[in-house]
Amino acid sequence: MKIMIAGKNKKISRKETKNLIKFYLHLLMKKSEYKKINITVTFSKINNDFLGYLQSEDSKNFYIHIDSNMSKKKQMRIIAHELVHVKQYIRDELESYSPITDENYWDHPAEVEAFGRSVGMYAKYVGTHVP
Ligand SMILES: [Zn+2]
Numbered sequence: 733m734k735i736m737i738a739g740k741n742k743k744i745s746r747k748e749t750k751n752l753i754k755f756y757l758h759l760l761m762k763k764s765e766y767k768k769i770n771i772t773v774t775f776s777k778i779n780n781d782f783l784g785y786l787q788s789e790d791s792k793n794f795y796i797h798i799d800s801n802m803s804k805k806k807q808m809r810i811i812a813h814e815l816v817h818v819k820q821y822i823r824d825e826l827e828s829y830s831p832i833t834d835e836n837y838w839d840h841p842a843e844v845e846a847f848g849r850s851v852g853m854y855a856k857y858v859g860t861h862v863p
Contacts, residue, residue: 733757733767739775743804749773749811756812756853760819768792769822773811775800784810786817794818808857812850817842 735753737746744752753773757766770793778784778799783806787795796814798807820826820842832840 734770736770736772737775738772739800741775741800741807743800744807752808752811752857753815755857756815759853759856760815760849761822765819765822769794769818771796771818773798775807777801784814786814788818788821791822794821805854809850809854812853812857813846815853816846816849820845 735750737749741749753771760766769791772794773796775798778797782797782799783802784796784798787797796811796818798810798814800807802810817826826842832843837843
């Protein structure tokens, strides 16, 4: 597994971002599932309604884009959210993927899981890592 970080972020260091991703992946999947993947996180100012999003070329290379203007907490929560989608890709859980429209976004099972689990993932990280 390779984790690459691009772009500038004044709120979270590259080292912490990498540790956070490893922590989250461990919560979501077995090591045998995530050891073969590569994750690139790009921090930038995103000039649209998205605070973060995921792109994937295949089930091996994943690109997460995060708006670095957000608070540290929000960024950490959105990284968790996008990694839930990575898990969904790897496990083929998006097989019955239907295009997400504005109307069904919040009700889409993939989003319900991503929003729900990201809260707990972040809480576990903070609970065990805050001094
Ligand atoms: Zn989502």
